[in-house]
Amino acid sequence: MARKPQVDVLLLRSGRTAWEDAGRVQGGADLPMTDGGRAVAASVINHALSVAGGLTLGSVYCPTDEASFDTAKMLADRTGSPKIRRLETLDGAPAGLWEGQLASEASERYPTSFAQWREDPTSATPPEGEPTVETEVRLLSTLARVLERTTSDRIGVVLRPFEYGLIRCVLAGRPVSGLWTALEDGPSAERRSIPRVMFREQLSRLASRV
DSSP states (O other): OOSSSEEEEEEOOOOOOOHHTTTTTTTOOOBOHHHHHHHHHHHHHHHHHHHHHHTSSSEEESSSSSSHHHHHHHHHHHHOOOOEEEEEEGGOOOGGGGOBBBBBHHHSSSSHHHHHHHOOOSSSSOTTSHHHHHHHHHHHHHHHHHHHHHHOOOEEEEEOOHHHHHHHHHHHOOGGGGGGHHSSSSSOOOEEETTTHHHHHHHHHHHOOO
């Protein structure tokens, strides 16, 4: 049987951590979910699946950090997925010298660059951190391979908050400069039917601009 040209993707934001709750810049740090984060993640998954009328996923893909893996496990358990694939290339973008700092501390120490990053993450890079364009290339390359290679037509993808907002922008056809809005004003789960070639095409367009 020929593979379908599209993949049904349930995109899910990973559960909250203590640093997120405290307003610290998490970046690529590996932290567990809080009890509250776990409860919220369970509620988000329940709601997404109730809207979908029940859903079976062939695989669930996630970053390697503990919070993302545990969120992926919750999703896999609820959808009967036999596989959870942890991919380093989906990990959170390193935030360099800002990582672990309260937003107020980073703003005080790096007033210009931190304000620019919070306004538009494509306009500034955390000191010793990963530029947003590199994060975008890394995610698009990974998701392009996932969609091209998976034999399933239904998968789950768990992402850290920053990366979740970035991919929501890509899926909506909006500039990545609107990442924070996509993260803060949007849902924590989104189901999309995505052409297998979409992320590869987006990657080509991005390469032509940089």
